[in-house]
Amino acid sequence: MRIRILPYKMSSESARLLARELHCLRIYPDRSTYRPKHNHLIINWGCGSMLPWVHRADHIVNHPYNVQVSANKLSTFLAFKESTIPSPLWTQSREEAAQWVTDGNTVYCRTTVTGHGGEGIVLANSTDEIIGAKLYTKGVANENEYRVHIFDGRVIDYVRKARRRGEEVRPSHYIRNYKQGWVFIREGVQLPEVVRETAKRAVQSVGLTFGAVDICTIEGTNEQECVVFEINSAPGIMNTSVVRYAEAIKAYERKIRCL
Numbered sequence: 001m002r003i004r005i006l007p008y009k010m011s012s013e014s015a016r017l018l019a020r021e022l023h024c025l026r027i028y029p030d031r032s033t034y035r036p037k038h039n040h041l042i043i044n045w046g047c048g049s050m051l052p053w054v055h056r057a058d059h060i061v062n063h064p065y066n067v068q069v070s071a072n073k074l075s076t077f078l079a080f081k082e083s084t085i086p087s088p089l090w091t092q093s094r095e096e097a098a099q100w101v102t103d104g105n106t107v108y109c110r111t112t113v114t115g116h117g118g119e120g121i122v123l124a125n126s127t128d129e130i131i132g133a134k135l136y137t138k139g140v141a142n143e144n145e146y147r148v149h150i151f152d153g154r155v156i157d158y159v160r161k162a163r164r165r166g167e168e169v170r171p172s173h174y175i176r177n178y179k180q181g182w183v184f185i186r187e188g189v190q191l192p193e194v195v196r197e198t199a200k201r202a203v204q205s206v207g208l209t210f211g212a213v214d215i216c217t218i219e220g221t222n223e224q225e226c227v228v229f230e231i232n233s234a235p236g237i238m239n240t241s242v243v244r245y246a247e248a249i250k251a252y253e254r255k256i257r258c259l
Contacts, residue, residue, distance in 0.1 A: 045236020106139035142216035
Protein backbone atom coordinates (compact mmCIF):
# COMPACT_ATOMS: atom_id res chain seq x y z
CA MET A 1 0.00 0.00 0.00
CA ARG A 2 1.03 3.61 -0.49
CA ILE A 3 1.06 5.77 2.61
CA ARG A 4 -0.17 9.35 2.48
CA ILE A 5 -0.08 11.91 5.30
CA LEU A 6 -3.05 14.28 5.66
CA PRO A 7 -1.91 17.15 7.93
CA TYR A 8 -4.28 19.65 9.52
CA LYS A 9 -2.17 22.26 7.75
CA MET A 10 0.75 21.96 5.32
CA SER A 11 3.03 23.95 7.63
CA SER A 12 2.87 21.22 10.31
CA GLU A 13 6.51 20.40 11.00
CA SER A 14 5.63 17.07 12.62
CA ALA A 15 3.69 15.94 9.54
CA ARG A 16 6.57 17.02 7.32
CA LEU A 17 9.13 15.09 9.39
CA LEU A 18 6.92 12.01 9.45
CA ALA A 19 6.40 12.10 5.67
CA ARG A 20 10.14 12.41 5.17
CA GLU A 21 10.82 9.45 7.48
CA LEU A 22 8.24 7.36 5.61
CA HIS A 23 9.33 8.61 2.16
CA CYS A 24 5.73 9.41 1.35
CA LEU A 25 3.65 12.32 0.10
CA ARG A 26 1.42 14.71 2.02
CA ILE A 27 -2.11 15.62 0.98
CA TYR A 28 -3.03 19.29 0.81
CA PRO A 29 -5.97 19.67 3.25
CA ASP A 30 -7.25 22.81 1.52
CA ARG A 31 -7.40 21.38 -2.00
CA SER A 32 -10.05 19.12 -3.51
CA THR A 33 -7.86 17.71 -6.29
CA TYR A 34 -6.78 14.64 -4.32
CA ARG A 35 -8.44 11.37 -5.35
CA PRO A 36 -8.05 8.52 -2.85
CA LYS A 37 -7.13 5.16 -4.33
CA HIS A 38 -7.86 1.69 -2.96
CA ASN A 39 -4.17 1.12 -2.16
CA HIS A 40 -3.75 4.42 -0.29
CA LEU A 41 -3.36 4.29 3.50
CA ILE A 42 -4.18 7.82 4.67
CA ILE A 43 -2.73 8.87 8.02
CA ASN A 44 -4.83 11.78 9.22
CA TRP A 45 -2.57 14.07 11.24
CA GLY A 46 -5.13 16.19 13.08
CA CYS A 47 -7.37 17.23 10.18
CA GLY A 48 -10.96 17.58 11.39
CA SER A 49 -12.36 18.92 8.12
CA MET A 50 -14.85 16.70 6.31
CA LEU A 51 -13.10 16.98 2.95
CA PRO A 52 -15.20 16.09 -0.12
CA TRP A 53 -13.23 12.92 -0.84
CA VAL A 54 -13.25 11.47 2.70
CA HIS A 55 -16.30 9.24 2.12
CA ARG A 56 -14.50 7.63 -0.82
CA ALA A 57 -11.35 6.74 1.13
CA ASP A 58 -11.03 3.01 1.87
CA HIS A 59 -8.28 3.30 4.45
CA ILE A 60 -8.16 6.45 6.57
CA VAL A 61 -6.55 6.25 10.00
CA ASN A 62 -8.25 8.67 12.43
CA HIS A 63 -11.48 9.73 10.73
CA PRO A 64 -12.02 13.53 10.67
CA TYR A 65 -15.19 13.14 12.76
CA ASN A 66 -13.24 11.47 15.58
CA VAL A 67 -10.51 14.10 15.27
CA GLN A 68 -13.23 16.74 15.82
CA VAL A 69 -14.35 14.92 18.97
CA SER A 70 -10.82 14.76 20.39
CA ALA A 71 -10.12 18.40 19.52
CA ASN A 72 -13.11 19.59 21.55
CA LYS A 73 -12.61 19.53 25.33
CA LEU A 74 -16.32 19.15 26.08
CA SER A 75 -17.00 16.33 23.61
CA THR A 76 -13.83 14.59 24.82
CA PHE A 77 -14.94 14.74 28.45
CA LEU A 78 -18.40 13.44 27.49
CA ALA A 79 -16.75 10.50 25.70
CA PHE A 80 -14.56 9.90 28.75
CA LYS A 81 -17.61 9.90 31.00
CA GLU A 82 -19.39 7.33 28.84
CA SER A 83 -16.33 5.05 28.91
CA THR A 84 -15.49 5.71 32.59
CA ILE A 85 -12.15 7.31 31.75
CA PRO A 86 -10.96 9.42 34.71
CA SER A 87 -10.84 13.13 33.86
CA PRO A 88 -10.74 16.39 35.84
CA LEU A 89 -14.04 17.38 37.42
CA TRP A 90 -15.77 19.71 34.99
CA THR A 91 -18.90 21.78 34.72
CA GLN A 92 -20.54 24.38 32.50
CA SER A 93 -22.09 26.06 35.53
CA ARG A 94 -20.41 29.26 36.69
CA GLU A 95 -22.07 28.88 40.09
CA GLU A 96 -20.65 25.38 40.60
CA ALA A 97 -17.20 26.60 39.55
CA ALA A 98 -17.46 29.44 42.08
CA GLN A 99 -18.26 26.89 44.80
CA TRP A 100 -15.11 24.94 43.91
CA VAL A 101 -13.06 28.10 44.44
CA THR A 102 -14.84 28.80 47.72
CA ASP A 103 -13.83 25.31 48.84
CA GLY A 104 -10.18 26.18 48.23
CA ASN A 105 -9.63 24.82 44.70
CA THR A 106 -8.10 26.37 41.62
CA VAL A 107 -10.51 26.54 38.67
CA TYR A 108 -9.62 26.68 34.99
CA CYS A 109 -12.11 28.93 33.18
CA ARG A 110 -11.94 27.84 29.56
CA THR A 111 -13.15 30.50 27.14
CA THR A 112 -12.64 28.06 24.28
CA VAL A 113 -13.09 24.29 24.23
CA THR A 114 -10.75 23.80 21.28
CA GLY A 115 -7.62 25.56 22.55
CA HIS A 116 -4.20 23.95 23.04
CA GLY A 117 -1.17 24.76 25.16
CA GLY A 118 -3.13 26.84 27.67
CA GLU A 119 -4.92 28.92 25.03
CA GLY A 120 -8.12 30.52 26.33
CA ILE A 121 -7.54 29.53 29.97
CA VAL A 122 -8.15 31.99 32.80
CA LEU A 123 -7.11 30.76 36.25
CA ALA A 124 -9.38 31.50 39.17
CA ASN A 125 -8.36 31.22 42.82
CA SER A 126 -11.11 33.49 44.14
CA THR A 127 -14.76 33.96 43.23
CA ASP A 128 -13.95 37.41 41.83
CA GLU A 129 -11.71 35.76 39.24
CA ILE A 130 -14.43 33.44 37.91
CA ILE A 131 -15.41 34.65 34.46
CA GLY A 132 -18.06 33.55 32.00
CA ALA A 133 -16.66 30.56 30.11
CA LYS A 134 -17.72 27.63 27.96
CA LEU A 135 -16.24 25.11 30.37
CA TYR A 136 -14.80 25.03 33.87
CA THR A 137 -12.42 22.37 35.16
CA LYS A 138 -11.31 21.82 38.73
CA GLY A 139 -7.59 21.82 39.43
CA VAL A 140 -5.90 18.47 39.97
CA ALA A 141 -3.16 17.83 42.55
CA ASN A 142 -1.00 15.95 40.09
CA GLU A 143 2.19 14.14 40.97
CA ASN A 144 3.66 13.47 37.53
CA GLU A 145 2.29 14.41 34.12
CA TYR A 146 3.00 12.27 31.07
CA ARG A 147 2.40 12.35 27.36
CA VAL A 148 1.72 8.81 26.18
CA HIS A 149 1.66 8.06 22.46
CA ILE A 150 -0.75 5.29 21.48
CA PHE A 151 -1.01 3.65 18.06
CA ASP A 152 -3.39 0.77 17.32
CA GLY A 153 -3.79 -0.12 20.98
CA ARG A 154 -0.06 -0.06 21.80
CA VAL A 155 2.13 2.40 23.67
CA ILE A 156 4.78 3.42 21.14
CA ASP A 157 6.41 6.24 23.09
CA TYR A 158 6.10 8.24 26.31
CA VAL A 159 7.68 11.20 28.05
CA ARG A 160 7.19 13.07 31.32
CA LYS A 161 6.83 16.80 31.92
CA ALA A 162 9.56 18.47 33.96
CA ARG A 163 10.68 22.02 34.61
CA ARG A 164 13.46 23.27 32.38
CA ARG A 165 16.79 23.22 34.15
CA GLY A 166 17.28 26.47 36.03
CA GLU A 167 13.63 27.53 35.71
CA GLU A 168 11.74 28.65 38.78
CA VAL A 169 8.06 27.93 39.33
CA ARG A 170 6.14 30.91 37.99
CA PRO A 171 2.83 32.31 39.28
CA SER A 172 1.00 30.54 36.44
CA HIS A 173 2.73 27.20 37.09
CA TYR A 174 -0.70 25.57 37.09
CA ILE A 175 -0.44 25.65 33.28
CA ARG A 176 2.41 23.32 32.45
CA ASN A 177 3.54 24.33 28.97
CA TYR A 178 6.81 25.38 27.34
CA LYS A 179 6.16 29.10 27.89
CA GLN A 180 5.90 28.47 31.62
CA GLY A 181 9.22 26.63 31.72
CA TRP A 182 8.09 23.02 31.28
CA VAL A 183 9.55 20.51 28.83
CA PHE A 184 9.20 16.79 28.06
CA ILE A 185 11.93 14.40 29.19
CA ARG A 186 12.35 10.69 28.45
CA GLU A 187 15.59 9.69 30.16
CA GLY A 188 14.95 7.54 33.21
CA VAL A 189 11.16 7.81 32.94
CA GLN A 190 9.13 4.78 34.04
CA LEU A 191 5.51 4.66 32.97
CA PRO A 192 3.09 3.45 35.68
CA GLU A 193 0.90 0.58 34.52
CA VAL A 194 -2.31 2.45 35.38
CA VAL A 195 -1.19 5.31 33.13
CA ARG A 196 -0.34 2.92 30.30
CA GLU A 197 -3.70 1.13 30.36
CA THR A 198 -5.80 4.28 30.91
CA ALA A 199 -4.11 6.01 27.97
CA LYS A 200 -5.01 3.10 25.70
CA ARG A 201 -8.64 3.21 26.79
CA ALA A 202 -8.80 6.99 26.40
CA VAL A 203 -7.76 6.89 22.74
CA GLN A 204 -10.27 4.14 22.06
CA SER A 205 -13.06 6.08 23.82
CA VAL A 206 -12.94 8.92 21.26
CA GLY A 207 -12.70 6.54 18.30
CA LEU A 208 -9.10 7.26 17.34
CA THR A 209 -6.49 4.74 16.18
CA PHE A 210 -3.62 6.89 17.39
CA GLY A 211 -3.14 9.90 19.63
CA ALA A 212 -0.94 11.48 22.27
CA VAL A 213 -2.59 11.34 25.69
CA ASP A 214 -1.83 14.00 28.29
CA ILE A 215 -2.36 12.23 31.60
CA CYS A 216 -1.20 12.63 35.19
CA THR A 217 -0.96 10.60 38.37
CA ILE A 218 -2.65 11.95 41.50
CA GLU A 219 -0.55 13.27 44.36
CA GLY A 220 -0.52 11.01 47.41
CA THR A 221 -1.76 7.86 45.66
CA ASN A 222 1.62 6.21 44.93
CA GLU A 223 0.80 6.64 41.23
CA GLN A 224 -2.14 4.26 41.50
CA GLU A 225 -4.68 6.81 40.28
CA CYS A 226 -4.59 9.00 37.21
CA VAL A 227 -6.54 11.65 35.31
CA VAL A 228 -6.64 12.25 31.54
CA PHE A 229 -6.55 15.88 30.39
CA GLU A 230 -6.75 15.58 26.61
CA ILE A 231 -5.81 13.64 23.49
CA ASN A 232 -3.86 15.25 20.68
CA SER A 233 -4.38 13.78 17.21
CA ALA A 234 -1.52 15.86 15.77
CA PRO A 235 1.13 15.91 18.49
CA GLY A 236 4.40 17.72 18.12
CA ILE A 237 7.01 15.05 17.42
CA MET A 238 10.69 14.98 16.52
CA ASN A 239 13.70 12.67 16.52
CA THR A 240 12.86 9.47 18.45
CA SER A 241 9.09 10.05 18.35
CA VAL A 242 9.12 10.49 14.57
CA VAL A 243 10.91 7.18 14.13
CA ARG A 244 8.52 5.37 16.47
CA TYR A 245 5.45 6.75 14.72
CA ALA A 246 6.91 5.75 11.35
CA GLU A 247 7.56 2.22 12.61
CA ALA A 248 4.01 1.98 13.99
CA ILE A 249 2.52 3.19 10.71
CA LYS A 250 4.55 0.64 8.73
CA ALA A 251 3.39 -2.14 11.05
CA TYR A 252 -0.22 -0.98 10.65
CA GLU A 253 0.18 -0.93 6.87
CA ARG A 254 1.44 -4.52 6.92
CA LYS A 255 -1.51 -5.51 9.09
CA ILE A 256 -4.05 -3.90 6.73
CA ARG A 257 -2.35 -5.48 3.70
CA CYS A 258 -2.73 -8.95 5.22
CA LEU A 259 -6.44 -8.61 5.92
